[in-house]
Amino acid sequence: MTSVVLEEIPDRVSLAVDISNCRGNCVGCHSPFLKEDIGEELTPQVIDALVADNFGVNCFLFLGEGRDPQALLALAAHVHALGLEAALYSGREQVEDPFWEAFDYIKLGPYRPECGPLNKPTTNQRLYRIAGGRREDITARFWHRGLEAGR
Ligand code: SF4
Structure with missing residues (x-):
C-alpha cells in the first residue's frame, strides 16, 4: 500500500x-x-512510477525493511x-552502519502498545535525522504538534 503522508517525517512530504x-x-x-x-x-x-504519479513528494519512506538488506540499500540509493x-x-x-549511511531518516524500535507511537512522549521508538554523518534524535518534534504519526 502506498500513501502520501505529511506527519511521519517532519517538514517533508513523504511517499510512504x-x-x-x-x-x-x-x-x-x-x-x-x-x-x-x-x-x-x-x-x-x-519507485520511478510511484514518484511520477505523486508529483511534489520530496521523501520516500520505506515502512519496513523486508528480508533483503542489500536490495533495500540499493533502493535507497x-x-x-x-x-x-x-x-x-x-x-x-x-x-x-550501512543503513545510517544510506538513509536520511531512520526510525528505530519495535511497536509497543503500552508505550505508544512516536507522538506519545512515553514512546520507546526514536526517529533520527542523519546529516553530515551525524545522527540527531528528533522524536520530540512529534510531541509538540499532536500529530498522529508513528506506527
Ligand atoms: S509492528 Fe513490528 S512486527 Fe508488525 S509489521 Fe511493524 S515492525 Fe513488523
Whole structure:
C-alpha cells in the first residue's frame, strides 16, 4: 500500500510504501499482514512510477525493511538518484552502519502498545535525522504538534 503522508517525517512530504516480509516480532504488531510475502516487488522501476504519479513528494519512506538488506540499500540509493530523501521505519532496536549511511531518516524500535507511537512522549521508538554523518534524535518534534504519526 502506498500513501502520501505529511506527519511521519517532519517538514517533508513523504511517499510512504508498506514493505512486506517484516522480520520484526513486535508483541503489539499493528500490521500482521506485513509479515507475509505479499504484494508487488519494489524495484527501481516501480519507485520511478510511484514518484511520477505523486508529483511534489520530496521523501520516500520505506515502512519496513523486508528480508533483503542489500536490495533495500540499493533502493535507497535509487531514491537519492531521483533527488528525494530516503527514510526508513525499522522495527528493530538498531540497524547496521550501512543503513545510517544510506538513509536520511531512520526510525528505530519495535511497536509497543503500552508505550505508544512516536507522538506519545512515553514512546520507546526514536526517529533520527542523519546529516553530515551525524545522527540527531528528533522524536520530540512529534510531541509538540499532536500529530498522529508513528506506527
Ligand atoms: S515492525 Fe511493524 S509489521 Fe513488523 S512486527 Fe513490528 S509492528 Fe508488525
